Amino acid sequence: MRILVVGAGAVGGYFGAKLVRAGRDVDFLARPARAELLNGHGLDIHTLDGRTENVPVRAVTADRLTPDYDLVIVSVKSYGLDGAVDDLAAAVGPDTVVLPFLNGMRHLDVLTGRFGPDRVYGGVCMVMTRLDERGGIVEVGRISELVYGPLSDSPVVGPDRVHTALEGAGFTARSAEDIRQEMWDKWIFLASLGAVTCLMRAPIGRVNRAPGGAEFSAGMLAEAVAVATAAGHPPGERILEFANDVVSDTERDTSTSMYWDLTHDNPVEGDHIVGDLVARGRALGVPTPLFSLAHTHLSVYSAARG
Numbered sequence: 001m002r003i004l005v006v007g008a009g010a011v012g013g014y015f016g017a018k019l020v021r022a023g024r025d026v027d028f029l030a031r032p033a034r035a036e037l038l039n040g041h042g043l044d045i046h047t048l049d050g051r052t053e054n055v056p057v058r059a060v061t062a063d064r065l066t067p068d069y070d071l072v073i074v075s076v077k078s079y080g081l082d083g084a085v086d087d088l089a090a091a092v093g094p095d096t097v098v099l100p101f102l103n104g105m106r107h108l109d110v111l112t113g114r115f116g117p118d119r120v121y122g123g124v125c126m127v128m129t130r131l132d133e134r135g136g137i138v139e140v141g142r143i144s145e146l147v148y149g150p151l152s153d154s155p156v157v158g159p160d161r162v163h164t165a166l167e168g169a170g171f172t173a174r175s176a177e178d179i180r181q182e183m184w185d186k187w188i189f190l191a192s193l194g195a196v197t198c199l200m201r202a203p204i205g206r207v208n209r210a211p212g213g214a215e216f217s218a219g220m221l222a223e224a225v226a227v228a229t230a231a232g233h234p235p236g237e238r239i240l241e242f243a244n245d246v247v248s249d250t251e252r253d254t255s256t257s258m259y260w261d262l263t264h265d266n267p268v269e270g271d272h273i274v275g276d277l278v279a280r281g282r283a284l285g286v287p288t289p290l291f292s293l294a295h296t297h298l299s300v301y302s303a304a305r306g
């Protein structure tokens with residue numbers, strides 16, 4: 001199976017490098033500066049236990065793409081999605097599966113609108129990685145899991161083939177029965193954790209130790225659960241328990257990639273991860289005052305960056 005990874009950043013670089021090391025046939029779609037670095041130097045992966053692994057990789061630019069990839073993994077930030085979709089379109093043939101691992105949900109509409117529902121899978125990515133200033137990937141947490149599944153009943157390629165392409169590559173790879181539900185499940189905890197930590201500019205433990213912090217975090221999660229439930233995707237008990245544990249934690253310095261970006265003066269995915277939840281809540285008649293506040297905060301930050 002020929003695999004194209006679109007976006008050799010913290011997520012795409014990390015999982016793409018693992019696939020390369022497992023002997024899969026992988027190209028990375030990169031913009032010219034990144035492509036030059038990747039082809040010349042490879043990808044440096046700095047592991048949690050302090051090792052650096054250099055993985056030789058093959059990068060291509062958009063003008064070199066041909067429509068003969070079996071699987072296109074999309075791992076750009078939401079604000080880069082439209083440009084990435086235009087760039088990757090030349091790689092998509094009649095039997096190509098497009099599999100995104102962005103947080104949130106709205107990117108599914110963009111991708112199915114462009115490539116059709118039978119070609120697009122849904123995906124959930126659980127990992128904690130960051131891009132460093134030299135383009136290396138830094139692992140900052142132990143989890144590494146990809147979950148995926150078709151969005152339509154008649155996908156151009158069945159889930160078994162996609163699973164074969166991704167399994168056994170040094171991370172947990174799981175084919176989901178109902179990928180939309182799994183995406184919502186991740187979204188509610190990720191959006192809550194992201195909104196709380198970004199609004200308070202502190203990791204979750206510090207927020208929850210402050211007066212009123214735990215009530216604030218619980219209120220945020222309750223809003224996300226209410227929107228998911230009204231949208232027809234109520235979280236199951238196991239997910240609720242997990243989300244509660246993460247969002248009510250008082251000990252750990254847990255945060256999200258969006259908090260990392262906010263505190264490192266990078267662009268943030270405020271509209272995609274937080275604003276979209278507010279918009280869906282509004283459309284469904286579910287009030288989300290805490291999420292609205294977080295969205296306004298992220299929007300002010302984004303406007304100030306220009």
Ligand SMILES: NC(=O)C1=CN([C@@H]2O[C@H](COP(=O)(O)OP(=O)(O)OC[C@H]3O[C@@H](n4cnc5c(N)ncnc54)[C@H](OP(=O)(O)O)[C@@H]3O)[C@@H](O)[C@H]2O)C=CC1
Nearest residue numbers: 007008009010011030031076080084102103127128129257
């Ligand atoms: N990091 C994490 O721990 C996690 C992130 N996520 C989600 O995964 C998604 C990706 O995040 P992350 O990997 O952190 O983001 P990064 O910013 O680290 O990586 C995105 C990469 O996409 C590249 N890119 C953007 N546009 C294009 C294009 N048109 N063609 C080729 N490459 C392009 C950028 O390259 P360039 O250098 O050219 O800008 C960059 O290398 C987000 O939705 C995020 O929320 C989910 C779970 C965990």
Ligand SMILES: CC(C)(CO)C(=O)C(=O)O
Nearest residue numbers: 125126127128256257258
């Ligand atoms: C919460 C986490 C780390 C889970 O993968 C995540 O998705 C993010 O930080 O963006």
